[in-house]
Amino acid sequence: MKVLVVNAGSSSLKYQLFDMDTEEVIAKGNAERIGLDGSFLKHKANGVETILKKELPNHAEAIALILETLTDAQIGVIKDIKEIDAIGHRVVHGGEHYTEPCLVNQKVIDDLRGLVDLAPLHAVPNTDGIIGCMQVAPQIPNVTVFDTAFHSTMPDYAYLYGVPMQYYRDYAVRRYGAHGTSHKFVGQKLAEYIGMPFDKCKLVTCHIGNGSSITAINNGKCIDTSMGMTPLEGLIMGTRCGDIDANVIQYLCKKTGYDVNKITQILNKESGLLGITEKSSDMRDICEMYARGEKPAVLALEMLAYRIRKYIGSYVAALDGVDAICFTAGIGENTPELREMVLTNLNYLGVKFDKDANYSIPRGDDGLITTKDSAIPVYVISTNEELAIARETVDVVLRKFQK
Numbered sequence: 379m380k381v382l383v384v385n386a387g388s389s390s391l392k393y394q395l396f397d398m399d400t401e402e403v404i405a406k407g408n409a410e411r412i413g414l415d416g417s418f419l420k421h422k423a424n425g426v427e428t429i430l431k432k433e434l435p436n437h438a439e440a441i442a443l444i445l446e447t448l449t450d451a452q453i454g455v456i457k458d459i460k461e462i463d464a465i466g467h468r469v470v471h472g473g474e475h476y477t478e479p480c481l482v483n484q485k486v487i488d489d490l491r492g493l494v495d496l497a498p499l500h501a502v503p504n505t506d507g508i509i510g511c512m513q514v515a516p517q518i519p520n521v522t523v524f525d526t527a528f529h530s531t532m533p534d535y536a537y538l539y540g541v542p543m544q545y546y547r548d549y550a551v552r553r554y555g556a557h558g559t560s561h562k563f564v565g566q567k568l569a570e571y572i573g574m575p576f577d578k579c580k581l582v583t584c585h586i587g588n589g590s591s592i593t594a595i596n597n598g599k600c601i602d603t604s605m606g607m608t609p610l611e612g613l614i615m616g617t618r619c620g621d622i623d624a625n626v627i628q629y630l631c632k633k634t635g636y637d638v639n640k641i642t643q644i645l646n647k648e649s650g651l652l653g654i655t656e657k658s659s660d661m662r663d664i665c666e667m668y669a670r671g672e673k674p675a676v677l678a679l680e681m682l683a684y685r686i687r688k689y690i691g692s693y694v695a696a697l698d699g700v701d702a703i704c705f706t707a708g709i710g711e712n713t714p715e716l717r718e719m720v721l722t723n724l725n726y727l728g729v730k731f732d733k734d735a736n737y738s739i740p741r742g743d744d745g746l747i748t749t750k751d752s753a754i755p756v757y758v759i760s761t762n763e764e765l766a767i768a769r770e771t772v773d774v775v776l777r778k779f780q781k
C-alpha cells in the first residue's frame with residue numbers, strides 16, 4: 379500500500395510518499411512559493427534531489443506537479459498515480475467535532491472552512507491542499523489527520539478557560555492543544571521502551587521545536603497539554619511568547635500606540651527565543667551564542683528550561699505520578715544543553731541524569747538519558763509525524779473497505 383502524506387502551508391506544500399509495507403519513504407519534497415513569483419518544487423528520490431521551476435498559482439497546480447513528478451519516467455518512483463492508495467493530510471485544527479482522523483467528503487471540507495477563525499493561518503491552506511488533491515486526482519481517497527484530535531480527551535476542567543461560559547458556548551473559546559500526532563507517536567514509543575502498555579501508564583511528552591508543547595498522558599489518553607485555543611499558550615517558543623498575563627496586551631497597546639492586531643503579531647512572531655536573544659529564533663544559532671557565553675542566549679535557554687520544568691512538575695501533579703518522560707522534535711532531539719538544564723533539577727522526582735548518555739545520542743536516534751537506577755526514566759525519542767499520519771491514513775482506509 380502506498381500513501382502520500384501532504385502538509386499544506388499558506389505558500390508551501392510538503393509531501394512524502396510512503397511504501398506502507400515497509401514504512402519507507404520512497405520520495406519526498408516541497409512545493410515552495412505557491413501563489414508567489416519564483417515558485418518551484420524540490421523533489422528527492424533515490425538519493426537525488428531535483429529542483430523544478432514552474433509557476434504554481436495555487437495548491438491544485440502544486441499537487442498536479444507533484445503527481446507528475448512522482449510518475450516521471452526519469453525522476454519518478456511510480457508508474458501511475460493509481461499506485462497511490464490514499465492521501466493523508468495534516469490538518470492543524472479539527473475544532474471540537476473532529477476527534478479522530480476521517481475520510482474527506484464535502485461536509486468535512488465545509489466544516490474545515492468553518493474553523494477559519496480558530497486557525498486563521500492554517501485552516502485555509504490545509505483545506506486548499508485537500509481540495510487540490512480532490513481536483514487533480516479525484517479517484518484517490520483523502521484522509522484528514524488532525525493535530526488537535528489526540529487532545530480531545532482532555533477533561534472539561536482542563537480545557538476550559540476561566541472566562542464567562544457564554545464564550546465557550548457561543549464561540550468555542552477553549553483549549554485545543556496541538557502537535558497531537560507527535561505526542562501520541564512518541565508516547566506510544568516511550569511506553570514500549572519502558573515495557574508498559576500505552577493504555578496503562580502515566581507519561582509526560584515534551585515536544586520542543588520551533589513550536590513547543592508538553593502533554594500529560596494517562597492510560598493512553600491526553601489529560602492536559604500546554605498549548606491552548608491557539609499555539610501561543612504554554613512554553614516559550616521560537617517566536618511565540620507562551621504563557622503571558624493577558625493584560626500585557628492592553629498595556630502594550632497603550633504604551634506603544636500599536637493596535638491589538640499588531641501586538642498579537644509581535645507575541646506570535648517576534649517574541650520567544652527571538653525576542654529574548656534579539657538575534658535569532660533558531661536553536662542552532664542560540665547554542666552557538668551559548669557556547670560563546672553570550673548572556674542573552676544563556677538567559678533564553680534558562681527561561682525555556684525553567685518553563686519546561688514547571689510544566690513537567692504541574693503535569694506530574696495532574697497525573698498523580700509519572701512512569702516516564704521524553705523529549706522530542708527539533709530542539710528536544712538535538713539540544714543536549716537544554717535537556718541537561720531541565721533534568722539536573724528534577725531531583726524531587728528521583729530523576730538521575732546521565733550526562734554522558736545525554737551528549738552521545740546520535741542524531742535521529744532514540745536513547746535513555748537517565749541512569750539505570752533513576753526512579754523515572756527519561757528518553758530522547760525522534761518523532762515522525764508524517765509516518766504517524768500515514769499509519770492513521772491506512773487505518774481509516776482499511777476500516778472503510780472492511781465495512
Ligand code: AMP
Pocket residue numbers: 586587588589616659660661662663665707708709712713
Ligand atoms: P522543529 O519545529 O521540530 O522542526 O524544530 C526546529 C528547531 O529545532 C529550530 O530551533 C532548530 O534550530 C532546532 N534544531 C534542529 N536541528 C538542530 C540541531 N542539530 N541542534 C540544535 N537545534 C536544532
